[in-house]
Amino acid sequence: MSESPTGLVAMRVRWPCEAGGHARQETTFSYKELELQRLATTVIYGWLLNIVCIAGIFGNILSYIVMRSKEYRGSTTAIYLQVLMIVDSLYLLSNLCYYGIIIGCGVGKWIIDPFAAYIRIYVSYSLIDIFRNCSVLLTLVVTAERYICVCHSLKANKVCTPNKSKIISGITVTITVVYEIPRFFILKVISTSIDNCEGNFYTIDASGLVSDEVENVLGILGFVIFLALPLVMLTILTILLLMTIKKSNHFRKSMRSMTRSSAQTSSSGDKAKKANRKSENNTTVILLSVVITALICSLPNTIFTLLGFTAFRDIIIQTLPGSIAYYLAILLLNVNSAANVILFGFFGKKFRRVFARIFIKCYWGERNRKAYQIGSQTGITHTEHLMRENGCHEEGENSMEATESSPLR
Structure with missing residues (x-):
């Protein structure tokens, strides 16, 4: 990179091209x-x-x-x-x-x-x-x-x-x-x-x-x-x-615009072909x-x-x-x-369904399995364990006590 008398900067740059070519061009930019x-x-x-x-x-x-x-x-x-x-x-x-x-x-x-x-x-x-x-x-x-x-x-x-x-x-x-x-x-x-x-x-x-x-x-x-x-x-x-x-x-x-009677008489093979x-x-x-x-x-x-x-x-x-x-x-x-x-x-509906089964349901299924194991060992119910894990157990007890002391009960 060199400075020219006109106040411009001459910078040598290679512009790679996806389809080939590696020629260098002189690009001149002001500051x-x-x-x-x-x-x-x-x-x-x-x-x-x-x-x-x-x-x-x-x-x-x-x-x-x-x-x-x-x-x-x-x-x-x-x-x-x-x-x-x-x-x-x-x-x-x-x-x-x-x-x-x-x-x-x-x-x-x-x-x-x-x-x-x-x-x-x-x-x-x-x-x-x-x-x-x-x-x-x-x-x-x-x-x-x-x-x-x-x-x-x-x-x-x-x-x-x-x-x-x-x-x-x-x-x-x-x-x-x-x-x-x-x-x-x-x-x-x-x-x-x-x-x-x-x-x-x-x-x-x-x-x-x-x-x-x-x-x-x-x-x-x-x-x-x-x-x-x-x-x-x-x-x-x-x-x-x-x-x-x-x-x-x-x-x-x-x-779909066919009559209901013809749709009812359609065989299971036709339904499989449609699917x-x-x-x-x-x-x-x-x-x-x-x-x-x-x-x-x-x-x-x-x-x-x-x-x-x-x-x-x-x-x-x-x-x-x-x-x-x-x-x-x-x-x-x-x-x-x-x-x-x-x-x-x-x-893709199928992609969303499989994605949810692999990455979402597996996560919640693992949490439910751990909650069941802990509950069987400590006597804590499955719901109580998940509420404690989410920080909601204390709030749930307070709401139950408030309900019991309520005059409307």
């Missing part, structure tokens, strides 16, 4: 704009992103536990969602380490701290891209699986099986990792010494192991495979699924909420990635509003990975 830019970094990365990442990791863990329950056993969609929640949690953890702690909170500087420099290379430039791209492909795979189950139910029994779901999930993760391997060797940390200064000076530069042509090809392939093509296919599948759900709801309404169709539609609604959220949250980053192939991206990012917009685009990507538990809980 006031520089302070605002630092404030935006602290608020968006240091506060908001850290909260979103921590809450998202905790929510994904809870959702994973729910999806592993017996109620979801044998569900191929649940298998894909379990892998997706693991990948999203790793993505949030990587963003928390780099954007939240190192950039947002200012813990460590890659200029003087080699650990932060290596985090910048291997976490920001490699691991974040791996988990992000893997999350996109898994979302596309689970949407395609749900489309087959809903629109081609006869083929679903052969195509959509738990074993095949595990194999496809493993292949998806493997493809993403293999594609991202060259990115680990594009950059390197250089250590140099400065006269009259203690310690070493660390900079990040191209390693020379991967040529610029290979890096450009990887960037274009990454944009097509992990961004453009999935977004187009997700949009098409989402529209088809929404149309299918609309037809199913129309059919259900027509069934199964309703459960399938509910699962589809949950998945569509995940997909639509992903499309909305990925839109700003997609725009920045498209601008990266032109000169407009550099012009926009070199302005203060453009840099803040880029920070918000990164934040929205993390919101997408953290919103799973909210979407599952809001749209």
Whole structure:
């Protein structure tokens, strides 16, 4: 960072892109704009992103536990969602380490701290891209699986099986990792010494192991495979699924309008089919909420990635509003990975029921069991023990005494 004669501060900044590219741009800010830019970094990365990442990791863990329950056993969609929640949690953890702690909170500087420099290379430039791209492909795979189950139910029994779901999930993760391997060797940390200064000076530069042509090809392939093509296919599948759900709801309404006599003569098999169709539609609604959220949250980053192939991206990012917009685009990507538990809980009746059984009823059941054991040993009733534990026993006795002495009794 150097001061120019015009009172501006020239600051060299690397703007990492989710779909590739690590070119450095010269951004020129005035002192006031520089302070605002630092404030935006602290608020968006240091506060908001850290909260979103921590809450998202905790929510994904809870959702994973729910999806592993017996109620979801044998569900191929649940298998894909379990892998997706693991990948999203790793993505949030990587963003928390780099954007939240190192950039947002200012813990460590890659200029003087080699650990932060290596985090910048291997976490920001490699691991974040791996988990992000893997999350996109898994979302596309689970949407395609749900489309087959809903629109081609006869083929679903052969195509959509738990074993095949595990194999496809493993292949998806493997493809993403293999594609991202060259990115680990594009950059390197250089250590140099400065006269009259203690310690070493660390900079990040191209390693020379991967040529610029290979890096450009990887960037274009990454944009097509992990961004453009999935977004187009997700949009098409989402529209088809929404149309299918609309037809199913129309059919259900027509069934409800039937006469009472015909409804009474309906067999148990018809009722089972209706319940199964309703459960399938509910699962589809949950998945569509995940997909639509992903499309909305990925839109700003997609725009920045498209601008990266032109000169407009550099012009926009070199302005203060453009840099803040880029920070918000990164934040929205993390919101997408953290919103799973909210979407599952809001749209999924089955998820809420299983969640309550695991995390709420188990807590109260454990308290009731302990109260029964203590009561059997001390003679204290189950209700008295719970009232004492909640601090209400004394208040209950006082209210009983007041009732006994009341003239209205």
